[in-house]
Amino acid sequence: MEPTLFAVLAVVSIAVVAAFSERLKLAAPLSLVVVGIGASFLPGVPHPAIAPELILAGVLPPLLYSAAVNMPVVDFRRNIRPIGGLAVLLVVMSTLGAGWLFHWLIPGIGWPAAFALGAVISPTDAVAASSVGRRLGLPPRLLTVLEGEGLVNDASALVLLRSAVAAVAGSVSVWGIVGEFGYAVVLAVGIGLAVGVVNVRVRALLNNDVLNTAISFVVPFVAFLPAEELNASGVLAVVVAGLVTGHLGPRHVRATDRIAEATNWRTVAFLLESGMFLLMGLSVQTLLDEVHDDGTGVARALLIGLAASAVVILIRVVFVAPLIAGLHREQRKAARLKPRVETAQAALQGDEPDSGVGARLRRLSPRRLRRFRERLDRMAADIEFRLTETLGWRGGVVLGWAGMRGAITLAAAQTLPAATPGRAQLVLIAYVVAITTLLAQGLTLPAVIRAARVPREDPWRLRTEYVRLMGTLAGVAESILDDPELEDADGTPFAGRVLDQVRSDTRLPAEATTGPPSQEQIEIAHQYLRLRLRVLAEQAERLQQARASGEYSSAALSRAQTALDVETARFEQLGQAERG
Known part of the structure; x- marks a missing residue:
């Protein structure tokens, strides 16, 4: 089949499957995998062989960048502990546990190759989990943790995979792996920060949404390529660049450019994500044939893959329990700290001028006092977040079960050296783990969410917070419009009709702040x-x-x-x- 015709049919298939998935209330990635597996056994359906480097270097960077741009930096910072635990510590534990299993079940594999395969199946794919969670109304913090884990854990797994592959060819010490990991992380963060800042500054100079979007398409690769060339984590560099861009973009890039960019990136991310899951299913028949020709045994590979799936699921469930306990301790600490922060805020506002805190604050310079107030306000907001946005054991149940593997596992498996003994069998084992966890956990995740009775986002609380924010913005507008020295750019005063119209457009409705709306107000x-x-x-x-x-x-x-x-x-x- 001609490549162009195959691409057209693939895009049409993706759109049709996604539309039916929405009607059936299924996550599109799950449906695409099932359709791909079924199509792979049909005669005449091509089984495209795509180089894993193309996925890791051509598909993964834009996918991670598009997700990172939409991840609020504040949310990422507030959840850095659970995200870091799941994306780093859990990946290491999964690599070690699965590596031990492979070394026990596969004769002659050797520890380096066993750990390499363990690193391959360690990262989760949060695309399906987040899509199901959003449709079922999971709390924002739980979604943030799942998406943040998916952003970072690929970097951890690929660095471990690189070290394990290097150990296959030679000797690598534990301290060498730790040093390489630290080097890869630090350098990647630096490159990502630089690329993100330069990206925003350069695009702020352009007055064209097409040019802005065009530049944004190459930013992931601008961050990925130099990091990989310097043996750092290109994936992490892309994530950091996306986070910086998303954080600084609203301050420097025009709203029109950001709207156009967001629409285009949603389309690109949808096609890339869906294409990887469809390809994941289409590759099954070819892989089974390779293992059969290799003579290593398809049935044995399937059984080992199922055992590895059970191991990684169990490790995740065990890991999440102390993670949730740690978040609970963090919540209790925030509750103890809240009165002290409120006392300091009252002293800053002059409500407690005679307190010891107020006396110490009066000795600060205006600049240091302003910085202290900013840090205190940020601390108060973080405390309120930890007290209100809790996960609890219900969220822990969902978090523990949402450990589906995906297309990145398949691409990473294909990078195993060709000289690895029984390579076809190892790749098939990775496929079994990815498909088993994706379907078994993905299809049952809605039932787990309902059984755990995870509280959904409170729409009234969200609306109240939104109204409060809009009230703040309306107050800013009023302060500008009430300024007696307000003038146009040429120094002439604004017409009264203009001021009245702008004031009317920016004024917050009085009834919006008066508690829950009545039935009459809702109907109006x-x-x-x-x-x-x-x-x-x-x-x-x-x-x-x-x-x-x-x-x-x-x-x-x-x-x-x-x-x-x-x-x-x-x-x-x-x-x-x-x-x-």
């Missing part, structure tokens, strides 16, 4: 949304008529279409939130 809000969407639909129809008549220029039509699209999308999202 629904009517407003329906009427606003109807008006926008009529405006869009009139715009199409104007386009057909040719009475307006293309530039005017394009600008009007963009404004209508943004407004319609905003109100459609509000309507979905109200219905949800």
